[in-house]
Amino acid sequence: xxxxxxxxxxxxxxxxxxxxxxxxxxxxxxxxxxxxxxxxxxxxxxxxxxxxxxxxxxxxxxxxxxxxxxxxxxxx
Numbered sequence: 211x212x213x214x215x216x217x218x219x220x221x222x223x224x225x226x227x228x229x230x231x232x233x234x235x236x237x238x239x240x241x242x243x244x245x246x247x248x249x250x251x252x253x254x255x256x257x258x259x260x261x262x263x264x265x266x267x268x269x270x271x272x273x274x275x276x277x278x279x280x281x282x283x284x285x286x
Contacts, residue, residue, distance in 0.1 A: 211272065219272060227267050234260070238268045 211219070230236070244250060252268070254261035266273040 220270075223267070223270070226263075230264055230267055234264065236264055241268060244269060 252265050252273075254265040256262070262275060262277075266275070
């Protein structure tokens with residue numbers, strides 16, 4: 211990821227974090243246990259559709275999402 215992409219990612223991450231904090235009550239438990247440099251898998255409990263996007267806000271690192279194919283083919 212180049213410098214422009216890093217700046218854009220951080221900017222939009224910050225906007226999303228501010229919006230999420232003002233609209234929802236959420237907290238992170240044991241955040242200090244997340245590895246600083248090595249990859250890890252974050253698996254939210256999916257109590258609602260917003261769990262996955264909010265899960266991406268617990269870390270400043272770039273997040274990649276994985277979902278089964280039927281999710282992308284469904285109509286909202």
